[in-house]
Amino acid sequence: MGLTPDTWIVVTLGPVPINATLFFTWIVMALLVLSALVVRLRLSQTGDLTVAQNFWETLVETMRTQIREVSGQEAGPYLPFVGTLFVFIAVSNILAVVPGFQPPTGSLSTTTALALCVLFAVPLFGLARRGVGTYLRSYLQPTPLMAPFNIIGEISRTLALAIRLYGNVMSGSVIAGILISIAPFFFPILMQLLGLLTGVIQAYIFAILAMVYIASATHEHRNADAAKGD
Template identity: 55%
Template sequence: MQLSPDQSIIFHLGSWPVSATIVNTWIVMVLLVGVSFLVTRNLRADQAPGRWRSALELIVTMIESQIQEVTHTGARHVIYFAGTLFLFIATSNLLTVVPGFAAPTSSLSTTVALTLSVLIAIPLFGIVNGGVRQYLHKFIEPSLIMLPFNIIGEFSRGVSLAMRLYGNVMSGAVIAAILLSIAPFFFPVVMDMLGLLTGFIQAYIFAILATVYISSAMAEPPLSKSDKDKKS
């Protein structure tokens, strides 16, 4: 049994084999872009929202509110990035209920790629928000002796994110394979329900952790005049 979509070759592009991981990743991306385009193509402020637009606005509002609770600098700074991560991972995991579809997040290469995007986004958001000097200064807090430990901690975040997402998705596939070999007529329904729940939870956890890491790298918002007067 092939648990990872990397092992399933769909076709060859010249001498390059194209695995199910790549194909399913593009399916998820096309699906997300296509649905977004169809829902928002006739978007007008003076027009009452329909059911699909209301559903999309509800999802965006929920993502924004969750990010707003985590980051102190406002949801608009990271909602596009963290929200996209959540939608991609959630859609990938939820599509496992479709027969023959293997979630690209069950591939270590996909989880590593997602983690690398987070590791790149962390310094970018930090530098854009507070400048290079303030971002680099965080590595020597509270003292210069903490520099190597802070650097190690920065990379360990990425390893933790990748292994957590991959491990949870892969463990779900292993458990499903074991249960299906025991009782193939009863457990598919149960595992589909469990897969929907765990897929949503893993997408939520990954996006929230990415938001927390990005928020920690961003500078504290400047105090207003009233806040300075209260503090003094």
């Protein structure tokens, strides 16, 4: 086992090798979609809820509340993106306790992909909400001389987002591997339990930071409107 699942080819579909990152990503996706289908097919509009619907409604409402508190806006437009980030990362990290499962979030490629999604989502949400001219002018604030630094700040925080998630998940796997070689009977269990906690926390941090970046882009729009009003 390497440090990254990108190098572990699980199966080859014709000429295309499928590495563990993609393979386990699909497993996570399949589980999520299956769970969503179960809820969707037995969706109750009344108070008689199934366990799955109850769980997902609680989770969705919690995420909507967090998004509202962070952004100060309605959660509707951001829930699919931010919610999927949290759910995907959390499920991937939690499944790390399953023997043989390689969390896709332990791949720098996955975290980079997610960070790139955030990188592009921030200006897209900003543009959708503020308009092209207004959003681009925000890079010239407070002076046009700050434009390069603003651009560098966008890129660096995206990089930090990717590295942070990758580092935390990968470090968990590495530490587990090291501890197994030292004390194979006791510490791995504690580390697995700790991994569950840190996995959910990392998912929360990643999603919250993404929402903060998106909110910062949309908040400027609101502040600009307020300035116009003044």
